[in-house]
Amino acid sequence: MNNLLGLRELDAEDIRHVLATAANLREILGRSVKKVPTLRGRTVVTLFYEASTRTRTSFELAAKYMSADAVNISVAQSSVSKGESLKDTLRTLESVTADCIVIRHSSSGAAHMAARYLKIPVINAGDGRHEHPTQGLLDALTIADHLRPDTGFDFSGLTVAIVGDLAHSRVARSNVWGLTKLGATVRWCGPATLLPSDADRLPVQVTTDLREGIADADVVMVLRLQTERMEKGLLPSLREYSRLWGINATTLRWAKPDVVVMHPGPMNRGVEIAADVADGLGPGATVIEDQVHNGVAVRMACLYLLMDTGSPRVEDKL
Amino acid sequence: MTLILRGGRVLDPSQGMDKVADLVIEDGRIREITEAGKGNGSTVEDVSGLLVTPGLVDIHVHLREPGFEYKEDIETGTRAAAAGGFTSVCCMPNTEPAIDTPAVVRQIIERAEAVGSARVFPIASMTRAMAGDRLSEIADLKAAGACAISDDAFPVQNAETMRRGMEYCAQFGMTVMTHNEDQSLTVGGAMNEGLTATVMGVPGIPRVAEDIGAARNILLSRLTGCRLHLLHISTATTVEFLRWAKREGAPVTGETAPHYVTLTDEACADFNTNAKMNPPLRCAEDREALKAGLADGTVDVIATDHAPHARHEKEREFDKAPFGILGLETAFGLVYTHLVVPGVLSLHDAIRAMTIAPAAALGLPVGTFKPGAFADVSVFNLSERWTVEPSTFRSKSRNTPFGGWELQGKPVMTVLGGRIVRA
Numbered sequence: 144m145n146n147l148l149g150l151r152e153l154d155a156e157d158i159r160h161v162l163a164t165a166a167n168l169r170e171i172l173g174r175s176v177k178k179v180p181t182l183r184g185r186t187v188v189t190l191f192y193e194a195s196t197r198t199r200t201s202f203e204l205a206a207k208y209m210s211a212d213a214v215n216i217s218v219a220q221s222s223v224s225k226g227e228s229l230k231d232t233l234r235t236l237e238s239v240t241a242d243c244i245v246i247r248h249s250s251s252g253a254a255h256m257a258a259r260y261l262k263i264p265v266i267n268a269g270d271g272r273h274e275h276p277t278q279g280l281l282d283a284l285t286i287a288d289h290l291r292p293d294t295g296f297d298f299s300g301l302t303v304a305i306v307g308d309l310a311h312s313r314v315a316r317s318n319v320w321g322l323t324k325l326g327a328t329v330r331w332c333g334p335a336t337l338l339p340s341d342a343d344r345l346p347v348q349v350t351t352d353l354r355e356g357i358a359d360a361d362v363v364m365v366l367r368l369q370t371e372r373m374e375k376g377l378l379p380s381l382r383e384y385s386r387l388w389g390i391n392a393t394t395l396r397w398a399k400p401d402v403v404v405m406h407p408g409p410m411n412r413g414v415e416i417a418a419d420v421a422d423g424l425g426p427g428a429t430v431i432e433d434q435v436h437n438g439v440a441v442r443m444a445c446l447y448l449l450m451d452t453g454s455p456r457v458e459d460k461l
Numbered sequence: 462m463t464l465i466l467r468g469g470r471v472l473d474p475s476q477g478m479d480k481v482a483d484l485v486i487e488d489g490r491i492r493e494i495t496e497a498g499k500g501n502g503s504t505v506e507d508v509s510g511l512l513v514t515p516g517l518v519d520i521h522v523h524l525r526e527p528g529f530e531y532k533e534d535i536e537t538g539t540r541a542a543a544a545g546g547f548t549s550v551c552c553m554p555n556t557e558p559a560i561d562t563p564a565v566v567r568q569i570i571e572r573a574e575a576v577g578s579a580r581v582f583p584i585a586s587m588t589r590a591m592a593g594d595r596l597s598e599i600a601d602l603k604a605a606g607a608c609a610i611s612d613d614a615f616p617v618q619n620a621e622t623m624r625r626g627m628e629y630c631a632q633f634g635m636t637v638m639t640h641n642e643d644q645s646l647t648v649g650g651a652m653n654e655g656l657t658a659t660v661m662g663v664p665g666i667p668r669v670a671e672d673i674g675a676a677r678n679i680l681l682s683r684l685t686g687c688r689l690h691l692l693h694i695s696t697a698t699t700v701e702f703l704r705w706a707k708r709e710g711a712p713v714t715g716e717t718a719p720h721y722v723t724l725t726d727e728a729c730a731d732f733n734t735n736a737k738m739n740p741p742l743r744c745a746e747d748r749e750a751l752k753a754g755l756a757d758g759t760v761d762v763i764a765t766d767h768a769p770h771a772r773h774e775k776e777r778e779f780d781k782a783p784f785g786i787l788g789l790e791t792a793f794g795l796v797y798t799h800l801v802v803p804g805v806l807s808l809h810d811a812i813r814a815m816t817i818a819p820a821a822a823l824g825l826p827v828g829t830f831k832p833g834a835f836a837d838v839s840v841f842n843l844s845e846r847w848t849v850e851p852s853t854f855r856s857k858s859r860n861t862p863f864g865g866w867e868l869q870g871k872p873v874m875t876v877l878g879g880r881i882v883r884a
Contacts, residue, residue: 151660230776250778251662252732260776271780273662313662340665341656 146258146265147445149274150320158324159296161444162284168447169440171208182211185450188241190216190232191268192223192248197408197435198268198277202245205442211450214241233257243450246270251313264449272311272339278407279317281441283325285434286362289403299326304357304398306332306388307366307415310339314407315366319347332356333366333388336377353388353397360398363427364405365390368415381414391417392425402427405434463487463502464879466838468509474813475515475829484513486836489879493832506881508840508874514812516548516579516837516875518828519789520638520819521613521692521716521764524550524581526572527565528557533769533857535569538789539578540855541767543882545789546872548579548837549820549827550767554586555614561586561597563605570606578882579875580837582608582825584638587626591615596626603633609823611638613692618644620677627687636688636823641674641699642740651780653726653741661730663779666741668696675699679706682713690822691715693766695740697750704759714822716762717751718788719795720862722805724748728862734775734782736862738768752805755814762822763814765792769858787861790854793841795863797870838876845871 144157153161171177187206191199199215206213216236218224223232229248233256236244243264246254251271258265269275286303287296303322309315309331322329323346330348331338332355343349350356357363372378395402404420404427412418423429466484471494473479483500485492493500497509519542525533533541542550552569554560560569566583573581585607589595591614599610610630616639617623623639630637647670652658654665675691679702682689694700694717706713720738725745728736736742754760765788775782796815800806806814820828827837849866851859875882 228773228776229778230773248778250780252779255732256776256778271662272664316660316662339659340654340667341659344656345659 144448147276147449148254148258148265148267150276150279150317150324151274155324158280158283158321161280161441161448162287162296164448165280165284165437165440165444168443169437171443172436172439177208178210179208180210181447182206182209182450185211185242186214186240187211187243187245187446188214188216188236189245189268190236190247192218193269195247197438198247201435201438202268202442205439205446209443209446211446229253229256230260233260237261237263243446266445266449269313272313272316274317275313276317277438277441277445278314279321281434281438282318282364282405283321284437284441285405285430286403288433289428289430290361296325298322301327301361302330302359303327303362303364304330304332304360305364305366306353306356306390308337308368308372309333309342309366310337311369312366318364319345330356330360334378334384337372353394357394357398360402362403362405363390363395363398365416367407367409368411385414389415389417390420392419395420395426398427400426404429406431407434462879463504464876465500465502465505466508466513466840466876467500467505468497468507469511469513469840471513471830472809472812473515473830474809475817476831478830479809484830484838486876486879489836491830491832491834491836494830511873512841512843514839514841515816515828515830516839516877517546517793517815518549518819518825519547519765519767519792520551520762520823522550522552522767522789523555523769523785524552525769526556527568532771535572535581536576536578537855537857538767539573539576539581541789542579543875544855544872545791546793546839546841546875547789548839548875548877549582549825550579551582551584551608551823553611553613554584555591559586559591560584560607561589563601566602566605566607577877579877580827584609584611586610587612587617587637588622593617593619593622596629599629599635600633603635608825609636609638609690611692613638613640616640616642616644616674620681623678624681624685627681627685627689631685631687634688634824636690638690638692639674639678640692641671641678643670643673646670646673652729652737653743655726655744657726657730661732666739668698668743668747671696671740672698672702675702679711679713682706683709683711686712688712693718693721693740693764694751694760695721695743695747697747700750700754700759703754707759714761715759716764716819717755717760718764718766719792720786722748722751722755723795723799724862732779733862734777734779735786735860737779737782737784738766738786739784752800755800755806761814762819763792763796763811764819765789769856770860771858775860785860787854787856787858790856791849791861791863791868793872794847794849794868794870797843798868802869836876836879839872840874841870842873843870845869847871
């Protein structure tokens with residue numbers, strides 16, 4: 144693996160290797176001194192063109208826990224605000240001797256573009272509506288923890304329903320590729336105006352009916368609904384959206400009794416997800432904080448696998 | 462001064478001619494086509510074994526001058542035309558300033574004459590500064606030498622403006638060339654809406670946006686009697702609308718470009734900005750419908766929509782890169798290799814779609830070997846195989862998705878007004 148641009152490009156073996164690595168590295172997060180020397184002397188640059196709390200912070204912490212130096216570029220205070228192009232910005236960061244670039248950008252394909260122009264590894268931390276591979280990986284790790292522990296990440300027989308604004312969601316796309324490669328069945332459920340064109344030609348079952356969408360699902364993954372969708376005429380009101388596609392204690396009963404509820408965050412409580420479900424007071428298990436926690440481990444694994452090429456086995460390094 | 466092109470295969474669809482003959486040129490005009498070896502003249506050029514056609518005519522080119530000379534200028538654009546076998550090009554008005562005054566029309570014609578690589582027929586904008594509201598002074602523009610009126614790149618969205626523009630053009634016999642797009646359906650779109658765009662997460666441009674625009678423009682042409690030419694058709698449904706318009710006797714012609722019959726939206730995968738143009742590359746079904754439309758004559762014209770952009774503009778995020786690709790230097794090879802060799806189109810019909818058909822669509826005095834016509838000639842080696850190497854292009858830009866393609870059929874020479882431009 145030279146870059147992590149998307150889960151579509153990875154095969155099941157690659158994905159399982161990253162997940163197994165993350166599961167091993169996660170142990171570090173429970174130590175009183177959360178630091179290993181593995182990536183000492185390496186520098187990770189995070190370049191975020193979009194706002195982010197959990198992704199940016201977890202990449203930074205992941206780098207630091209592995210003893211890499213982490214530099215965070217805030218686009219608003221960089222030469223980007225003077226009109227510097229993405230290509231020139233990337234080349235500049237490589238020239239100041241970054242060893243890995245983590246990029247978040249509103250344009251689909253920005254990470255591919257970075258990989259085209261750079262020799263150092265590139266990690267896609269979310270590009271437009273295209274992919275958010277580390278989110279897909281942390282979701283898979285979380286699903287494995289709760290529903291398939293110690294199976295070597297074999298998800299056959301699992302049904303994962305992804306509910307909400309699928310058209311604009313990179314999380315939904317990465318999860319389709321990641322989860323189906325691990326053997327799960329994936330459903331997409333949302334209003335017709337928030338389903339992308341030709342979605343039924345992806346390896347997913349598509350429905351606009353919530354009951355059908357989450358019936359007997361093992362996992363319900365709730366996507367954030369951006370309120371500007373109303374202004375664009377895609378939805379009449381948050382009220383109607385919430386009534387038809389909102390996940391709450393009532394609708395969640397259509398899924399399996401031990402359903403696992405996930406959300407990539409940030410949540411709109413009371414819109415796509417009821418507050419009591421978000422806080423774990425509904426049926427099943429809400430694992431949103433586990434997802435965030437696993438995010439650090441997954442990002443440690445990605446940095447490790449891309450930057451430390453010396454050893455094939457992570458265990459030897461710890 | 463007489464020039465003989467001796468012993469070539471002379472193919473002129475305007476006269477249904479296809480025979481080995483001598484082409485006799487005198488004082489910049491076609492004098493006659495005689496039995497091979499019989500022509501007499503001061504200069505003899507042996508073209509035996511080569512294809513000799515009226516100089517190719519591309520009625521859809523962006524020369525970028527004035528205003529965007531860093532992408533292309535009249536000199537490099539017309540040299541690219543000559544290298545591609547074109548002796549006449551019509552240039553689109555989305556320059557800066559736009560081609561909306563007689564002064565700009567005359568400036569372009571004079572610059573092209575000074576360069577002397579190809580004839581340039583400027584297309585003037587329907588509205589001033591291409592803003593979509595007030596009409597340009599169309600009669601004055603015609604008098605200055607504008608060959609047609611277009612809204613390409615900035616399609617007129619208001620149907621009333623387009624109706625009145627067509628009515629106004631019709632009284633002067635000016636063809637209106639339309640980019641067909643209902644832009645309310647394409648806000649933010651960067652490629653064809655469909656599976657590939659969904660996988661890539663790129664906002665889509667639905668086919669119906671083009672179809673609705675084409676249907677509106679066809680209906681307005683019927684209403685006003687204005688001659689209409691549909692630019693760069695990319696969808697199966699617009700081909701069907703054009704077929705219907707012709708059946709109804711509407712004065713409508715249409716073109717497609719080589720990229721729409723050789724590529725699909727899958728060429729955009731890996732976020733290749735050199736496969737980004739508007740209308741976008743569509744699906745296999747559209748590609749096949751366009752081939753069928755060319756084969757049955759519904760689609761009259763092959764034009765390139767040659768749209769140069771500088772490297773730094775295409776080396777951007779996919780959604781931020783500009784629309785458009787080069788066309789002049791690859792058009793003939795693509796058409797010959799991918800339409801003629803596989804039998805989609807006869808050589809005769811392919812040459813017609815690149816000579817007399819585009820000339821007729823706009824009423825240009827080119828595209829034929831009839832005696833007295835301008836001696837504009839293209840000579841091709843049909844057996845030559847070559848690899849598209851963008852670094853050798855005469856164009857100032859390099860934005861082509863065809864780099865590395867193996868093609869057959871290469872332009873080897875053009876003659877412009879009796880003068881050999883490139884041998």
